[in-house]
Amino acid sequence: xxxxxxxxxxxxxxxxxxxxxxxxxxxxxxxxxxxxxxxxxxxxxxxxxxxxxxxxxxxxxxxxxxxxxxxxxxxxxxxxxxxxxxxxxxxxxxxxxxxxxxxxxxxxxxxxxxxxxxxxxxxxxxxxxxxxxxxxxxxxxxxxxxxxxxxxxxxxxxxxxxxxxxxxxxxxxxxxxxxxxxxxxxxxxxxxxxxxxxxxxxxxxxxxxxxxxxxxxxxxxxxxxxxxxxxxxxxxxxxxxxxxxxxxxxxxxxxxxxxxxxxxxxxxxxxxxxxxxxxx
Amino acid sequence: xxxxxxxxxxxxxxxxxxxxxxxxxxxxxxxxxxxxxxxxxxxxxxxxxxxxxxxxxxxxxxxxxxxxxxxxxxxxxxxxxxxxxxxxxxxxxxxxxxxxxxxxxxxxxxxxxxxxxxxxxxxxxxxxxxxxxxxxxxxxxxxxxxxxxxxxxxxxxxxxxxxxxxxxxxxxxxxxxxxxxxxxxxxxxxxxxxxxxxxxxxxxxxxxxxxxxxxxxxxxxxxxxxxxxxxxxxxxxxxxxxxxxxxxxxxxxxxxxxxxxxxxxxxxxxxxx
Numbered sequence: 001x002x003x004x005x006x007x008x009x010x011x012x013x014x015x016x017x018x019x020x021x022x023x024x025x026x027x028x029x030x031x032x033x034x035x036x037x038x039x040x041x042x043x044x045x046x047x048x049x050x051x052x053x054x055x056x057x058x059x060x061x062x063x064x065x066x067x068x069x070x071x072x073x074x075x076x077x078x079x080x081x082x083x084x085x086x087x088x089x090x091x092x093x094x095x096x097x098x099x100x101x102x103x104x105x106x107x108x109x110x111x112x113x114x115x116x117x118x119x120x121x122x123x124x125x126x127x128x129x130x131x132x133x134x135x136x137x138x139x140x141x142x143x144x145x146x147x148x149x150x151x152x153x154x155x156x157x158x159x160x161x162x163x164x165x166x167x168x169x170x171x172x173x174x175x176x177x178x179x180x181x182x183x184x185x186x187x188x189x190x191x192x193x194x195x196x197x198x199x200x201x202x203x204x205x206x207x208x209x210x211x212x213x214x215x216x217x218x219x220x221x222x223x224x225x226x227x228x229x230x231x232x233x234x235x236x237x238x239x240x241x242x243x244x245x246x247x248x249x250x251x252x253x254x255x256x257x258x259x260x261x262x263x264x265x266x267x268x269x270x271x272x273x274x275x276x277x278x279x280x
Numbered sequence: 281x282x283x284x285x286x287x288x289x290x291x292x293x294x295x296x297x298x299x300x301x302x303x304x305x306x307x308x309x310x311x312x313x314x315x316x317x318x319x320x321x322x323x324x325x326x327x328x329x330x331x332x333x334x335x336x337x338x339x340x341x342x343x344x345x346x347x348x349x350x351x352x353x354x355x356x357x358x359x360x361x362x363x364x365x366x367x368x369x370x371x372x373x374x375x376x377x378x379x380x381x382x383x384x385x386x387x388x389x390x391x392x393x394x395x396x397x398x399x400x401x402x403x404x405x406x407x408x409x410x411x412x413x414x415x416x417x418x419x420x421x422x423x424x425x426x427x428x429x430x431x432x433x434x435x436x437x438x439x440x441x442x443x444x445x446x447x448x449x450x451x452x453x454x455x456x457x458x459x460x461x462x463x464x465x466x467x468x469x470x471x472x473x474x475x476x477x478x479x480x481x482x483x484x485x486x487x488x489x490x491x492x493x494x495x496x497x498x499x500x501x502x503x504x505x506x507x508x509x510x511x512x513x514x515x516x517x518x519x520x521x522x523x524x525x526x527x528x529x530x531x532x533x534x535x536x537x538x539x540x541x542x543x544x545x546x547x548x549x550x551x552x553x
Contacts, residue, residue, distance in 0.1 A: 191534055193531065197528060255455035266455040
């Protein structure tokens with residue numbers, strides 16, 4: 001497997017007047033063109049890890065790492081101009097809520113076309129054609145109508161399709177999806193995942209899928225990283241999640257209410273202070 | 281305990297009217313936990329809002345504890361029926377301490393013995409007196425939801441209406457809050473209506489479950505039927521298969537379930553597949 005992404009000892013700290021918060025504490029992993037899931041509770045550092053990859057950590061946040069290699073290029077050593085060429089064109093990111101990620105005063109089509117023209121320097125008419133193709137690729141049935149719609153006129157599921165269309169139109173190598181379906185209904189979520197699944201496979205992209213939903217990630221991704229308190233607890237194949245050994249992973253799995261077990265008291269996660277200390 | 285017949289709620293009027301709840305009927309016995317599941321926009325929260333008196337514009341018959349309810353509710357009603365909302369970040373006053381949040385309902389209902397009641401309520405939700413003078417921002421999400429439950433319990437209600445009480449919480453915290461709710465229900469013999477989009481949560485908590493889609497109860501089923509994965513209605517079956525996790529084939533087979541009584545689908549180009 002050629003490493004598309006090679007992260008070694010990533011640390012992200014936020015210095016505040018009161019204390020220094022270590023959001024990510026020595027995270028290392030590599031990934032190829034596969035679907036990699038990152039799971040953890042709120043505050044586990046999963047989103048910050050991915051924002052660090054895109055250089056989206058603002059002061060007072062600081063990133064440090066042995067290296068942060070993307071396709072052979074160390075993202076920590078390049079300047080902000082080079083970073084702008086990578087961000088969006090080669091690594092794209094879909095965030096949780098399309099309501100806050102889309103520009104409310106610009107039509108959907110114009111926003112997607114803008115994303116294309118910034119990276120491809122194409123004429124307006126080509127950009128429009130590309131945009132309509134892309135809207136069709138995310139299975140929007142009347143792309144012409146949606147092109148001229150404003151974000152408030154579309155549903156949450158469609159908003160997220162639009163975000164995916166916008167992120168994929170420059171044809172990136174790596175897509176980072178940060179809880180892209182958490183705000184959506186289960187059926188809409190399933191359809192959206194199918195769209196991402198197909199596009200990622202067709203285009204041979206890598207996908208980092210951040211979620212708090214262990215079972216969803218296990219059924220969708222190839223490999224899973226389980227994070228707690230800024231550290232990786234365990235990396236396992238998605239198919240083997242039910243056999244996971246780390247007590248934290250086990251605890252997360254056990255405390256979920258399940259359809260196939262009789263009701264009763266749910267096991268509660270007992271947090272072990274050593275999880276925060278010892279590196280796996 | 282709760283008897284709802286032909287409940288209808290319409291928002292707006294004329295051509296833009298949205299018939300959010302259409303002829304919903306169900307019964308909940310005393311000491312029972314009744315579940316309502318559905319996707320967003322199915323009308324499940326609207327049913328709760330009409331029941332608890334937050335929304336006064338509804339039609340139909342609502343009987344609670346033998347009393348037929350009018351849109352305007354009495355103080356005694358609110359002592360009997362309390363609600364816990366989804367978002368503990370939004371439902372607690374950010375500038376009030378836990379003590380003030382919990383004392384206010386006691387003062388409104390002139391129950392007296394405020395301090396003892398506040399301490400007892402905190403004890404009951406597993407927080408203890410140390411949390412009494414904290415502000416909501418000093419609490420975690422799970423602790424806030426415990427405060428919200430304590431605020432509902434302090435009036436010693438007989439019915440709790442729970443609107444997605446754990447969907448804003450991490451799964452580990454969700455387990456704690458669900459255990460708390462189960463324990464309280466057993467100790468005080470409370471009646472719950474639990475609204476959720478999460479089938480596993482509802483199956484864990486409830487014995488009978490109503491499935492709503494577009495303002496209509498499409499099916500009422502027992503938890504056994506749900507566990508055996510053998511519901512009658514295709515919508516429920518689709519919901520079940522979708523909540524099992526990602527499956528490329530299942531995603532391809534998702535259908536829209538329309539109801540012929542829909543008055544208006546909205547003016548937007550809704551073209552979701």
